[in-house]
Amino acid sequence: MSVLASSAVREAVELLRNDLANLHRELSRNELVVWTAGNVSARVEGEPLLVIKPSGVSYDDLSAEAMVVVDFDGHLVEGAHRPSSDTAAHAYVYRHLPEVGGVVHTHSTYATAWCARREPIPCVLTMIADEFGGDIPVGPFALIGDESIGRGIVETLAGSRSKAVLMGGHGPFTVGPTARAAVKAAVMLEDVARTVHIARQLGEPPRLDQADIDRLYDRYQNVYGQKGSPTP
Numbered sequence: 001m002s003v004l005a006s007s008a009v010r011e012a013v014e015l016l017r018n019d020l021a022n023l024h025r026e027l028s029r030n031e032l033v034v035w036t037a038g039n040v041s042a043r044v045e046g047e048p049l050l051v052i053k054p055s056g057v058s059y060d061d062l063s064a065e066a067m068v069v070v071d072f073d074g075h076l077v078e079g080a081h082r083p084s085s086d087t088a089a090h091a092y093v094y095r096h097l098p099e100v101g102g103v104v105h106t107h108s109t110y111a112t113a114w115c116a117r118r119e120p121i122p123c124v125l126t127m128i129a130d131e132f133g134g135d136i137p138v139g140p141f142a143l144i145g146d147e148s149i150g151r152g153i154v155e156t157l158a159g160s161r162s163k164a165v166l167m168g169g170h171g172p173f174t175v176g177p178t179a180r181a182a183v184k185a186a187v188m189l190e191d192v193a194r195t196v197h198i199a200r201q202l203g204e205p206p207r208l209d210q211a212d213i214d215r216l217y218d219r220y221q222n223v224y225g226q227k228g229s230p231t232p
Helices: 007-029 087-096 107-116 126-132 148-157 178-201 210-222
Strands: 039-043 049-052 068-071 076-078 102-105 166-167 173-174
Touching: 007 039, 007 049, 007 178, 039 087, 039 178, 049 087, 068 087, 087 102, 087 148, 102 178, 107 166, 107 173, 107 178, 126 178, 126 210, 148 166, 148 173, 166 178, 173 178
Parallel strands: none
Antiparallel strands: 039 049, 039 102, 049 068, 068 076, 102 173, 166 173
16 A cells, blocks of 8 residues: 555645745746756655655646655655656655755756865855854765765765755755755855855955854854744
């Protein structure tokens, strides 16, 4: 009997499909993707399943029904399309980081430029401290299609507060407790990548003091915003 036969799981999957259709539109609206590149996925809570964008489908055609369900081994469970070519990477992250509920991959211009340079984005702005808790790290180059990218993401995030990884020679990946939080991180990543790039045209900006980074991160994660409402 398929796990999707459960009414609770079926309801959760349908909600995620709708969420992901809307969140992919956010990638386009914020100019983080071109053509069919990039993807958002979400963990099905309590199940070894994820919902993800199909491979090579235009953003204009990304309806809730187009989203596909796969297991943590990357096998298609439900959907009319082949899953994203990054599915194995997303699945690896979910298997090894149980706190992650959403993963995003883009080729946004400025963040990807830092990936091309294989250089971390230094924590020179309060926004970087707030959202990423320090420098935004660089992950290793890895070919698309297997778990190599996922392994690089997990290993790079080990011991880091960052929600983003700049995969060398490829593009950025962001994670979060939900898919929406991961999309928010992707939007903020591109913004700070652009700002720090521009600042460096005028000279090397000084990194914030670590004590200030720690205070800023704690405030933003635990105090900022309305009580009972998550910052994303």
